[in-house]
Structures are given as C-alpha cells and as structure tokens.
Amino acid sequence: MSEEVTYADLKFQDSSEMENIKEFDQVGVKAPPAPSHVWRQRALALILLCLLLLIGLGVLGSMFYLTLKIEMEKLEKLQNFKDKLQNNVSLQLTYNMDSLKEIRNLSSTLQEMATKLCYELYQKEPEHKCKPCPEKWMWHEDRCYGEFKKYETWKQSDLICSIHNASLVKIKNKSVLEFIKSKKFYGYWLGLSPSKDRKPTEHLDKTIISSDWFTRNTSDLNGGMHCGYIYGSYVSYDLCSNEKNAICEKLDNPVKIESILMNEESNGRM
Missing domain, CATH: 3.10.100.10 (Mannose-Binding Protein A, subunit A)
Incomplete structure (x- = not known):
C-alpha cells in the first residue's frame, strides 16, 4: 500500500515540474540564443582590419621602394659627378705641374742667358750694374x-x-x-x-x-x-x-x- 502512494506522489511531482517549466517558459525566460551571429560580425571586422593593414603595408612598402630608388639614382648621379670632378681636378693638376715645370725650365734658361750676357758686359765694364758681386769685388x-x-x-x-x-x-x-x-x-x-x-x-x-x-776652428792659434x-x-x-x-x-x-x-x-x- 505504501509503495503505490509513493509512485503516485512521484508522478504527481513530475507532472507538476513539467507544468512549472511550461509556465516559466511562457512568462518569457528563454534559454540563451546561439552566439554564431555575433562571432561572425567580429570575425568579419577582424578580417577587414587585417586587409586594411595589409593594404597599408603594401602602400608603405611601395612608397619606401620608390623613395629608395629615387635616392639611389641621386646618389649614383652624385658619385658620377664626383668622379668626373676628381678626374677634371687630376687633369688640371697634371697640366699645372707640366706648366710649372716648363716655367721653371724657361726661368732657368732665361737666368743662364742673363748671367752669360751680364758676364760679357762685365768683361767690358767691370762695375756694370748687373754684376752680382759687391762693388770692387x-x-x-x-x-x-x-x-x-x-x-x-x-x-x-x-x-x-x-x-x-x-x-x-x-x-x-x-x-x-x-x-x-x-x-x-x-x-x-x-x-x-x-x-x-x-x-x-x-x-x-x-x-x-x-x-x-x-x-x-782656429781660435787656438799661437805664435808658433x-x-x-x-x-x-x-x-x-x-x-x-x-x-x-x-x-x-x-x-x-x-x-x-x-x-x-x-x-x-x-x-x-x-
């Protein structure tokens, strides 16, 4: 007799709980919705951000490459100008050295001719003003x-x-x-x-x-x-x-x- 009462009670309790759940659902409290829609939006935003970053990096890389190319061309032009300038300076120095050598040779020849001419004048006039010695020497x-x-x-x-x-x-x-x-x-x-x-x-x-x-030295000369x-x-x-x-x-x-x-x-x- 006791076992039947217990079973009936359990059935009644189960049915009561089911009714309570239905009532609770009808009030408006529902199970949390699936999060798939929110995560899709976030993933799409991240993808877009990554694409923007990649595009930005590409643009920066292109600008850096163009700038580097322009600067290298300028550097090459400067180097060529420097080489050309050094070559011109070297040629000018060589020309100046040759000219200086010719001037020295010409000056030496002129000095020799002047000395010979002065010596001939000296033979005729011992005190000629071109004489390179003191008077009466x-x-x-x-x-x-x-x-x-x-x-x-x-x-x-x-x-x-x-x-x-x-x-x-x-x-x-x-x-x-x-x-x-x-x-x-x-x-x-x-x-x-x-x-x-x-x-x-x-x-x-x-x-x-x-x-x-x-x-x-003759500072020690004596009478002998x-x-x-x-x-x-x-x-x-x-x-x-x-x-x-x-x-x-x-x-x-x-x-x-x-x-x-x-x-x-x-x-x-x-």
Whole structure:
C-alpha cells in the first residue's frame, strides 16, 4: 500500500515540474540564443582590419621602394659627378705641374742667358750694374773675390773675410787656379789650414788636390803656427802672426734680369 502512494506522489511531482517549466517558459525566460551571429560580425571586422593593414603595408612598402630608388639614382648621379670632378681636378693638376715645370725650365734658361750676357758686359765694364758681386769685388763663375790690401795677421785677415760674409780663398779646381794666377797676387793669405811645421814652398798647381784647405776652428792659434800664402804662382808658409794682405771669396748673387733689360732699353734710347 505504501509503495503505490509513493509512485503516485512521484508522478504527481513530475507532472507538476513539467507544468512549472511550461509556465516559466511562457512568462518569457528563454534559454540563451546561439552566439554564431555575433562571432561572425567580429570575425568579419577582424578580417577587414587585417586587409586594411595589409593594404597599408603594401602602400608603405611601395612608397619606401620608390623613395629608395629615387635616392639611389641621386646618389649614383652624385658619385658620377664626383668622379668626373676628381678626374677634371687630376687633369688640371697634371697640366699645372707640366706648366710649372716648363716655367721653371724657361726661368732657368732665361737666368743662364742673363748671367752669360751680364758676364760679357762685365768683361767690358767691370762695375756694370748687373754684376752680382759687391762693388770692387771680382767676379768669376759663381763666386765673388775681394782683394783687401791690409797688412794683417792670418787670423785678422780671416776675420775681415767673415765680416763680409766670406772666407779666405780656397783653390780647389783648375778654373779658380787659372783665375787666381792671372791676377798675379803676391803676399796674400790663403784659406789653407795652419800647420805647426813650416812646409816647403810648392807650385800653386799642386794645391788643387791638397787636403790642407782651412776647415777647422782656429781660435787656438799661437805664435808658433805657420799659415800659407800666395806668392805669384807659388804657395809659401810663414808665421801666422806675421802680416800680409788677404783675398776673400763668397758665392755670387743671382743676376738680376731686369737690370740687363733696363740697360738694353737705355742703350736703345741712346
């Protein structure tokens, strides 16, 4: 009897629950709808955004490529211009160097011609204004020779030469030898090295190969030293403390071309 009541109760409860569910559905509370429509909209938006991004990247890439191409073309043009400019500069420098060399050669030739012409004028007029030596000095090749007729010791004579930016004469080649011999100097100190012993007299020709030409300091000269002097065509030795004349020598100055041109112009006017 108890089991039947229980079953009837259960059936009644089940039917009551079903009625309640129907009533609840009729009130308006429904099960949540399927989300497929919302997700489709979101997916479509994302796809559109990705497409826009891809299009933007494509546009930017195209702009970058075009810009890079234009800049590379400009760089290539600049490089070509630079190479051309360097080539022109190199050619100009080569041309200038060749021109400078020609100018130097021409200047050297002109200087030689002026020196020869001045020397010819000097032979006719010893004190010609083109002479590259001081007044009253003699000119031979590239040197000036000064004669000082002052009786002085060898050391004092050497000092006189130094004051004139010169030194006592040294005869080291045949040309100078013949020039000195032609002047017939007698009793003039030479630039030979002082010696403790008095050396024998010898012919002037032998001095060309001599190693005794003065090259060392003579601040320690004493009364017992002997110095060489010229006497005609010979070289003799005497005490350095004795007194004789002096011959000094120094390099000449370049011949001034304008002095020759002015001289030729003045001669033409006369």
